[in-house]
Amino acid sequence: MDPVRARRRHLVRLGGGLGRRPRPRRRRPCPRRAAPRRHPAPARHPRGPRDARRRRGAAPVRPRRGHRHARRPAARDRLDLRHRRRPAGPVPPGPDRVPGADVVSALRDGAARPAGVELTVVIAAFDAEATLGEQLDALAAQRAPFGWELVVADNGSTDGTAALARSYADRLPVRVVDASATRGAGAARNVGVSVARAPLVAFCDADDVVGDGWLVAMRTALRTHAFVAGRFDAERLNTPRVLRSRTVPQTAGLQESTRLPGLHAAGAGNMGIRADVFRAVGGFDPGCLFLEDTDLCWRVQLAGVPLTWVPEAVLHVRLRGSVRSSAQQGYHYGTGERWLALRYREQEDRLRALASAGAPAAEAVAAAVPAVGAVVAAEGPAAGRPGSGEPAATDPGT
Template sequence: MSVIEGRSRERWHETVVIVPVLNGAATVEEQLRALLGQRRDSDWCVVVADNGSSDGTQEVVRELALSDERLRLLDVSDRRGAAAARNLAVLRTSSEYVLFCDSDDVVGVDWIPQMRGALSRSAIVAGRLDGTRLNPVRRQRWRHIPQTDGLQHAAAPEGLMSASAQNLGIRRDLFASLRGFDERYVTYEDSDLCVRAQLAGESIAFVPGAVVHLRVRGTLTSGLRQAYRYGRGRRTLATAYGSGDPGRERFWSRVLRTVRPLLGAAKVSVLDREGAASALWFAVFTWGCEFGSVFPGATSRGDGRVGSRKQA
């Protein structure tokens, strides 16, 4: 059973910010304070879509909601996964404009009004990602930050663009017509949504003034897990749009690209430990993506979009 908590239960605002979370007690408060500190010159609220947290996340959100009626807590543990959490949150709200960001990142100043303004002109919009505020320099060297100065190129089909759900906005009517995020994806569900929007005739507007400061995974283990999931999502996307098998097609050539930086790191590791760590992290992340791409179970069958009869 879903539960919406907060002072204003009956009325939904013009704009809703949906923040999916699973065991995000360590980071969600910083994100929520950044959201609630936004300008109040438009009609908006924030919904935390909790996907079954067991680490005290709900208590953190409830405590903040006591002092701000614009914050709501929504139990979306019915179906697991970020795509499902976002879909369920949209279904259980009614705001015209829907914004998405993540619980472990931090929105920049005026993010909500920037995205809301852009949605008055375009049906789907994406803002800029920044990795300099929340990550030490060493970690910034480990990971390429996408979407810093424009949209990303979709993994498939060729020629289309995509954007991360870490900084994404969409009008409710378009989201409904697309039947939301496809819940078959472990990752890349945001790319798939963007692709389907473009195939339906929409263009994604980039909003450089709408900044989200993202947090990079800090360990090799967490980075490897994330990369593996990225690889699985990339394969699902390529398969869905008939672009071939991205894993088997270029697996060895891409993995071999990591050898040179690793060899270079071995030579300078004593003098440049940060450089060596960066090279190692780059290699591990690449390997994770590639192995995820060739994982036999990466692509599931059926239609995982909202409203599908095949959906679990």
């Protein structure tokens, strides 16, 4: 090694000033400090005199009441305050709210019934988005010189039935109620009548179309008679092939009962009844999933209220178009016939005995009314329930 270099290195080790300057030591960057923050912390608010008082242990300075920095109550407290300021009294039912027993009792007593509403139209609907719009258009085109309302009882639809009905709020006095607690068209109609605000009730279905002047004809008939039924027309909504393959009842008169002589039946899709009579007989039987309208017609007539034919109230009925749907409907009707046969077995024997003795039909029914009425009252509207099943179709028995 060169002696000069050796001497310089020796002097550097001894700390002398003759050696070369030592190189500055490089600092390796820390990975954590060098990497940017994924979530940068918010900038801290500059400390003020209030923070200094907290650091010294003094009591915090609170703004006076009414100052803009004063603490406002939480959102929950504000909602509670608004709720407490609400005036006392019954809460009017909303579009999706089915009122409880207190509201139903108020409606029955007439306390919550607004002035001017004379007729309530009830539609039981289940997955009827494809056909309900045509029915609502026909109701919106009605010219009624009186107050009326529309109640759509949704029986648990999974499509846009409820939303479609609410979209007509600017054209119709419509309310949508949840009737999914019990499956079946009869149970849905019962829910609709329970929230009705009028003393007169008319029924139509979601897959049919009311004719011109239907509202006026129903209201006029119900002001004179307590239980009415209109006429069916199948020419407008069905093809000639479907018309040739089906027989449409209730086109020239009421349906005659082959099981109970002297009694008539009608489809619930074109029917009207006074609300007090409907509630007195118990409404539609929720246990009767098929031919529930026939059961209601028999119970009302056996209670002493006749069924009146109103041909001016025309309803355009939509028949089942496919073979499969027609076969399924026939099976449902057979189930309903068996249910009616089991329930009215004793009444059928009594009426047939009176008819065979030569008594006119009207006198035979009048003679059987006390016994039949006592049996129906003892059994209740849900007696002889056959069990659960699929939702009943909302067509008028065709």
